Amino acid sequence: MDHYLLKPKGSKVLLLGNEAIARGALEAGICFAAAYPGTPSTEILEVLAEVADECGINVEWSVNEKTAFEAAYGAAISGVRSLTAMKHVGLNVASDILMSSAYSGVEDGFVVVSADDPSMHSSQNEQDNRWYGLISHIPVVEPSSPRDAYKLTKEAYKLSSKYKVPVILRSTTRISHTRMPIELEDEVFFERKCKGVFRKDYERWVLVPGNARKRKLELMKTWKTVIENEGREPFVSILNPGLKKAIVASGIAYSYVKEALDLMNALDKVTVLKVNLPVPLPVEPVKKVLEYADEVLVVEELDPVVELQLKSIAQTLGYKSRVIGKSVVPENYELSIETLYKPIADFLGSPAMDHWISIGTVKTDPPIPPRPPILCAGCPHRNTFYILRIAANKAGLKNPVFTGDIGCYTLGYQKPFETQSTSFEMGGSIGVAHGLSKSTDNPVIAVIGDSTFFHAGIPPALNVVYNDSNVAIVVLDNLTTAMTGHQPHPGTGVSATGKRTRRILPEKILEAIGYDVTVINPLRVKESVSIVTKAFENYRSGAKIAVVSRMRCALEALRLSRKKNIILPVYHVIEEKCTGCMACIKLTACPALILEPGEKKPRINPEICAGCGLCATICPYNAIEVKNKPSMNWETTWWD
Amino acid sequence: MKNVYSVAVVGVGGQGLLTLGSILGYACMLSGLDVSVGEVHGMSQRGGSVIVHVRIGRNPSPIIPVGGADHIIAMELLEAARYAHYARKGGVLTANDFIWPPPLSNYPSREEIIGKMKGKELLFYLFNANDLSNRIVGSTVSANIAMLGFALGVDQELRSIVNIKHVEEALLEHFKGKVYEVNKELLHIAYNEGLKHAEKK
Structure with missing residues (x-):
């Protein structure tokens, strides 16, 4: 109860643009929402999931954007108002059904939120999704502020219902991720229409060429009517x-x-x-x-x-x-x-006045170093990347290519890991690996996250087997969709609203389609190195292999340890044993390891150390040790 | 107050910048002001350099221009130096006395940064928020709240715009029960420290 998104009419709330869209959609009467997480769109569905039960609406994290779109569209063609939300590149994944949905239209309001990311704060490109409106002949509503987003979401539903077409609501990072005080105009608790009726209409819902030709004319009629009639406020x-x-x-x-x-x-x-x-x-x-x-x-x-x-x-x-x-x-x-x-x-023709006079850049010696995003302290990907490198070497894989994918682990392109040599789009690691394997002599290892594997990794994994290429697959299973802020996925056995659901394991899928799969716990580095080395040796001799590396996201593990009062290990460097070889820093690039200016030996910041122990495993002089008394069951926070 | 008062909150992803920005934003709303708080989520948050744009005024646009920040609150010294040019001449910069270097990097010393900062037309305040948070809360997790209290204390214009009582109330949006009480205490100690520092200048 008392969720800020559900405050009564007349309240003033500080809402993130995405939350404003969610509130607008609730006021507009949606009873179904489906999405796949992606920055900057994620919080729309996230906050709807938080209030779903209280509002009596259906909210789900779908497996990908296409699936989410189809689900929400299914509701809308039966007359239940619905929403789907995705980041700009997510709409590429859902673009097939987007085009068709314009032809068949909807029975009641259906809004497709596309959250674009100009400047690519967290994306691989900055495509302008307003073009999608022009290709598909679907109207695009674009707010000017979070406050506008709240009002225009409701208007978008009216527009969609009026013309019985989907409407794209295009947000951008600066709208989705900006907070503003918003005065609430309507209530969210009312009798919603949650049960629809699907009326069979073969000419409308079955887009065979003969039907599609008729629908195209209908669609263009609507399009022209919108051009002529909707040039009014608030549009x-x-x-x-x-x-x-x-x-x-x-x-x-x-x-x-x-x-x-x-x-x-x-x-x-x-x-x-x-x-x-x-x-x-x-x-x-x-x-x-x-x-x-x-x-x-x-x-x-x-x-x-x-x-x-x-x-x-x-x-x-x-x-x-x-x-x-x-x-x-x-x-x-x-x-x-x-x-x-x-x-x-x-x-x-106004004079160019100086409104902002800067104090100027602060120039230091040495200069301020760049600070690109990095893997967190204790991140399981760090361990896995280290294990992959060592095992590939031990197994004699010459010049392996690690194709990469979309997630936190894309950061593995950085030194010292260099285990992401490509990163294009969701699922691309396995798809591109297949082509590389067919066209080069390199060993090719596709490295993909758990959520990404479910999203778009399965069809290319089938293709590798069906068209017989030499690709090894590594699934980095950190038991969550980490990049976007820890949403559940099919491998977690938990739904968007926190309910138990059947858990689907990546290794079962891979086994079923023909891979020899081994599961490792990368927290145990030495053990994992020997298992993966063996798998890579089999790969060398022509076997179809896959490795699932399972260890909980460090941010989640730390949260869990606080919640359950479990004390995790904290490491420190024994000064007398340390020779200053820097292997720990050079091979882990862990943010908890710090070398002060002028110092010869590193130290570990105990505030940041998550206790994964990778540096201690690497240190050739056994100079890194646990300094506290961890709980007996501390490993359960990482792996259960 | 002029049209817009801009506060840039800078630091390293994971230091509680979004929380700081959101509490300040909430306090503005409680003070009856319009405000926009521009955040960055996703990839940039993973230990990267982060700037949160807080703009207080009537229906402001979301991004602070270079030279347009009236106050920069820095949770870390390297980030303070990186974003210092966002400050307007005569503006305020309050920095947490803490360096968190990026891995495998060559970086300037604390003394070098402070020396260069003092050469600028800027009201520069240094405060050990990590230490205070450690003493009151038992870890550095509330250093962001300490920095917010301190920044309000040193900046007369900011505290005339946003009342400390409203900041205290805004804490309730993020914390409950005992955690709220201890953060409230921390906020006030840091605020009073800020007031003392401001008097000295």
């Missing part, structure tokens, strides 16, 4: 109409434009078109602007999606206004008030 708003200069600002860009104009005291000197329905761009409000404006500046994050549509409208209708956009507004990475100030000032 498009015109501020100061009728001026000679106009700025068109889509989504988050509006919040920067507004602040820039405020700083220039120019809020009333220019017409501003605030666009929250960038796809398809409605014609009426654009006409109202072009009627008066000689010059138009289009400001949007990433690609010129609004700019191209606006230019097309201007051209078609014969307006002579000069329209600029990506020629002056950055097209790479996220925008900010800093990058936008100058193009806006130039456009308005």
Whole structure:
């Protein structure tokens, strides 16, 4: 009870953009939500799962985005309002059903949240998913702030119900992961429609060519109606109409434009078109602007999606206004008030004033070292990577290629591990390994996380066996989806709402499709090295092998030890025994091992040490020892 | 108060930066202010360098420009130096007196960083939040709360915008029972330390 997401109407709550979307969806009456975690989208479903039972709604972590989309779509075609959410690249995985869902439409509100990641804070690319709206002919709603996201989620449901089409709600990192006070407008506790009816309609739900041809015409009719009729608030708003200069600002860009104009005291000197329905761009409000404006500046994050549509409208209708956009507004990475100030000032002919005078960079000697993300202290991947390297060497694998995947373990590309030589997309480690094995003489070892294996690793694992290549598979099973903040998956036996469900083990799947599988506990380094060496020897002689390395994520293990009052070991360096060879630091790159400037021997920060003992195993002089008295059962926090 | 007051919270992923930012944001809301707290999740959090953008004002945009931070709260000294250029001339920088070097790196000493920082047009305050948290809570886990209390204490403008009472109330959003009590105590000790430091300058 008392969950902040469920506060009554009239309350003011500090909500993350993603939580605001979740609250909006609850108010709009959803009874089904399905997603696969992915930054920056994860918290939408996470918070819905927390309140699912209390609200009486169905919430699930699906196996991947395609599955999640299909599940939520299934609810929507039976008339139950639903939501699916994913990161931008997740929509690529679900794009097949996305296209078809536009043709068949829905019976009640269905919103597909796409959380894009401009600047790639936690992603492999920064694709602009508004394009998906143009390819699929699905309207895209794009909020300008977390507060907007809350209101527009509800509007997106209305739009979806009105036209009986799916609607894409496009968020970005700065909306999804920004908190703002939000005043709640409606209640969440009411009689929801949770039971739907599936009405058989072969012409609509069965997209054989003859039916699809008819549906395409329906779809385009809806598309044109949206263009003509939806150029209204809150989707498009015109501020100061009728001026000679106009700025068109889509989504988050509006919040920067507004602040820039405020700083220039120019809020009333220019017409501003605030666009929250960038796809398809409605014609009426654009006409109202072009009627008066000689010059138009289009400001949007990433690609010129609004700019191209606006230019097309201007051209078609014969307006002579000069329209600029990506020629002056950055097209790479996220925008900010800093990058936008100058193009806006130039456009308005305002003096480029210095609003922000920096103290300048602090230059030290030596310079401040970069701090890329790293594996945490006690991270099981560190142990496994070390074991893989040593075992590959012992088994005589010459120049092995470790294909990699998406997760915390992608960080294994760094020194000293270098056990991720590729990383493209979910499941790619095994798929690409197959092609590499067919085309090179290198031993190829595909390294993939547990959640990623379930998500998209199984079909390529089948392909390796079916089309017979020489690929060894290593599944890093840390018993959670760690990267996105520890969501359960099929291998955990726990559902999104914390209920017991049947546990599916990766080794059982791999065995069933033809691999000789060994399971290791990487906490026991020496034992694991000998097991994996044997497996790699078998691999050399042509066997299909897979290794499942199972050890709990360190962050989860530490949480568990605190909860159960289990004392974990803490290591320290015995100064007299240490020769300063640095093997521990060089081979583990563990953040708990510290070498002070000018010092010759490392020390272990006891606050950070998680007690995995890898450094102690590696030390050639036995100079690293446990310094405390750990609980008898401390190993159970890592492995059960 | 001018249009927007910007606080950058910087440090290493895992040091409680998101919690610090969210508590400050909540306190702003309780003080009747509009605020935006811009976080970063996922890969960047794994021991990487992190900046949380807190912007207090009417409907602010989410990212602090370089030279636009009125106050930088740094949970770690290398990160304090890395993000110092976000501070405006005459701004405040409060740093936790703690260095956590990235593995396998060559890094400047505490004295070198402090020396260079003091050469800047900046109100620079150093505070051992890890130590205080250790003494009051028994581990460094609440160093973020100590830094928040200290930062409020030294920054007269910030504490005129956000009342310490509201920060205390905001702690309730994250902590309960005994954990809340001990964090409240820590907040106040650090706040008073901050007030004392500010007087000295």
